[in-house]
Amino acid sequence: MNKNINTDEKKINIVIDGKKVQIDKGNTLMQAAQKLGIHIPALCYLEKIKPHGACRLCMVEIERKGKSKIVASCAFPAEEGLIVHTESPKVEQIRKNLVELYIALFPFNPEIKRLAKKFGLVATRYKKEYNYCILCGLCVRYCEEVKKNNAIGFVGRGINKKVVFIPESAYFKKCKDCMECMDICPTGVFPSNYGIERIPQVSDS
Amino acid sequence: MAIKTNKKLMDSLEVLKERAGELEKELENKIIISVCSGTGCKALSSENLFSTLQKEIEKRSSKDAKKIILKKTGCHGYCERGPIIVIQPQGICYLGVIEKDIPEIVEKTLNRGIVTSLLYNDGKGNTVKNESEIPFYKYQQRIILSNNSKIDPESIEDYIRVGGYQALAKALKEMTSDEVLKEVKNSNLRGRGGGGFPAGIKWETTKNTPSDQKYVVVNADEGDPGAYMDRAILEGNPHGVLEGLIIGAYAIGASRGYIYVRQEYPQAVKNIKTAIEQAGKYGLLGNNILGSGFNFDVMVHRGAGAFVSGESSALMAAIEGTVGEPRLKYIRTAVSGLWRKPTNLNNVETWANVPYIIKNGADWFTGIGTRKSPGTKIFSLVGKVNNTGLVEVPMGISIRDIIFKIGGGIKDGRKFKAAQTGGPSGGVIPDNLIDLPVDFDELDKAGSMMGSGGMIVMDESDCMVDVAHYFLKFLADESCGKCVPCREGLRQMLYIFERIMDGKGKEEDLKLLGDLSIMMKEASMCALGATAPNIVLTTLKYFKEEYEAHIYYNMCPAKVCKSLVTYVIDEEKCAGCGSCAKVCPVNAIEGENKKPYKINTDICIKCGSCIEVCPSKYSAIVKRTGIAEKVMAEKKEVRDGMEVT
């Protein structure tokens, strides 16, 4: 691991889609692309909060020491001398398959619609099961990191993962005055789709 | 059992060797009866056998009673023939012992005799007396598991007696930490948890990252269903793992260690906690170990039932107290792991190899196994094989040897179909590749992977589509659900499989599975999602005809998929005894005495209870598959070549 000697220690040079850019050390590839004006699609990315890497639409191909790798650009820290391809054939194929999966999940998001049009995907071969929460985690992370209220969280795992409020908790009291998570939800239907999920301890059978 | 505990602090190699010699001398002229108390044998009431033995020995004269030392040991490995009792020093091995045998065993042992009926019998009248001669053990190379049949896991003195902690003393007192690291690096020890990454290089990265605090972690979260090697090591020889961990910590410069044990192994948790306590009392753990100035202490952290927590970044998240989900790992955990400090994580078996490498040298280690994958590997050989159990073999042995020489061949004389390796992340190896050497790279090339060491043997009565479906369901439940490719990909794969197994598969489904697999492999966040398609890809590659039979002919060749199978009573064979009708849980079988019975195919839930009770002289109930079969069953036509009971 060679430490590169730059005149300005904190700046790194990378190449994205053939264009050079100089960015601060510690910036992610997504931030570098934004500086250049290159648009990388993403659903679970927001400037203010830490990257989550859940939607996997922002995958790009990087070349490093002669080997290529697919990484999530919203979280990968830039390194000196990296060559990045945001639309190489491999990335396009993965993105196409991924968008096909999204169409079966939630096709109404403008970003998904745009990508579907670009790849010429009209219908999906998968079973359609629309779920108005794509579990991107934006609401959870926003409430946790920006509002510091922790009113909403994930429960369960795997196929049965969900996003819920806990109505009995003190955190939920503050929601009426806030409701900011509704604006950042990529599906736009939250949280009224969920209503309020109460965590029951008793089941009426 | 009582061993004299000498609380003398161990502070040098000489003291340890001396103590080992003393303990060995105490056993001169004594007979040791070791009772296997691994979980497998415990399930067969080996605890009962132990207490019966105790009572039986008490009945004898005190002179006789003093001659015998009774010991509970860890898992011997030959789980098919448990409970196992071994008489030392002769090494006489008794298999399948029951309570009634105990008085005879005690009697014969005191008189230096043998109970021949309990010896291994090869079926042709030849018996084998010695443990090491039994074919199951003979073709193995038992290094790590060798101590399991000799020592009591709850006694540190027993471990010292067989040479325990001498490697630690050598490392701390006679080698610098750099030398220890070099030795492990030269041995090319590769991670036994599945990744196969060279442990020495990982240690080096952790060591070279500057930090005020470093950690070492033992991954004992053995989530693969059907694999229980790590449990046998932790339950049978916890001190061995501990010793390896301390040596590693010394090499890396870590002062704190964590052992993450899954919650389903309460005995392993208990044994490792006892071991830690004892090692502390003997000055082998804690402050100023062996008087060398090196400080290290260990904490045990229990899991709570999540397979995905076995992934390294998820495990560290769980130790930190947050939910055990994998994280984006663009900075390696060796550089920034637990609480952002350099952390080195290795599997239990990897740590267990370290004391042997230090004691015998890297050259000794590279002399075993293959060039690229040195050393031995423990496999849990289970499934349709005659000798199920834990086997330790040198890398490079062929799968054929494991299954036929050690495993004793396929149960009930059936034909071998495939061996599934690597657990849910691995794939199947078909019959024509059975001579593949077992080694990290060869298995990778075949599309499967070594994984943590599960080897499940399947015969012609196992449907590959069903096996793939089983693993996908397992992964869908155990996936953390964070990223879309894994969660939604697995969900859609399950839908496709359910359709295929229901007889509603389409031709496009195979291409769809292929596309989905490629996407999941590249786009998933962690190894669970990335290796989930392996089972689908390998079964598609080697057993495509089974998928095609399901899709095009609505046929399940192995007669497993319930929607495609019909249970039919062959009228010409049925004697009308009515045993089947009595056990049918849904009352689907009707008939009169002495006349052929009939199964109502609309109600039948295909549980198989009727086939089990049909007397073998009639064997009248058969499974038929294919759409035509359902119609034919009613038309009473018999189609040849499709019968399997």
Added chain:
Amino acid sequence: MFSINGKKSTINFWKDKIKVSGFRFTETRKAILYTFIENPGEYNVEELHSLVCIKYPGIGIATVYRAIKLMERIGLISKSNIENIKSRYRLNNIGTSKTYRNFQDTKQDNFSVRKIHKTDSQDDYNLLSFSNMGSNYENFIDAERIKKLEKQMSVWLKDLNKLKREKEITLEDMIKNLTKIDEIIKNHGYNRSNLIQMLLDIQKECNWLPKHVLFYISDKLEIPLTNIYNIASFYKHFNLEPQGKYNILVCMGTACYIRGAMNLLQRIVNVLEVKPGDTTNDYRFTLDTVNCLGACALGPVMMVDDKYYTNPSTKKLKKIFSKFN
């Protein structure tokens, strides 16, 4: 409360819902939907028809009436029934607040169970601060605090008392529970990183994780409640519902599976009449599946309270279960 983004999505949601129900999104239905969105409120059929005709003239009242009946059937609009007045209709919120879905869908193979838990309304709960509760009930000096505590606990008790159990949890038990939990938290050094270990110990004590316990831990250790629920629902071992006296575990490891574990599970389900993940009505047994018990030579294995059984038949199962009281 919707942003413009929300409005469009509402339209798309209902469009999709109509299509999925098998009906066409005709012009009339589109017109009615848009009218409802732009004019929120309740209307009877005549009022609605006049509103619709403002922007979409030429739609007859009979057409509107038929469309409304259909949309009511698929849940897009609902009717308010007040006596002696004509029925009024309004647009439903996308998640109706009347039914709360249980977040635990136990779906096991062919035994999928969907539990729907209905409640009346969203009760207003106050989270009391338990931080200075002290380790003994006798140490409470503040009478008002005791009253608040009792009120809070009695509300939770109402939930728990819905269970038909021999031993019902009393207020006393709940307070005693909290004392034990204080000890456990102390044993782990009040350290937040040991949350999972603490929950494991609590689960051993109480056999499940009652709600008041989780609230208490959240308050005492200052961990957000959502984090605790995330952990408690992520791991399979933690039970958020009371368990039966004896735990039945069926091994679903690969070795046991290919030796017929599914048939064994089916036999147990037939005998006990519960699905995997559920408890019998008399709270004697809880049936669950587990990944690998490590007794592969005995496969398929069933474990009841530390005792192992190899592939028991239906007759044998009945004998075994009758032994456990």
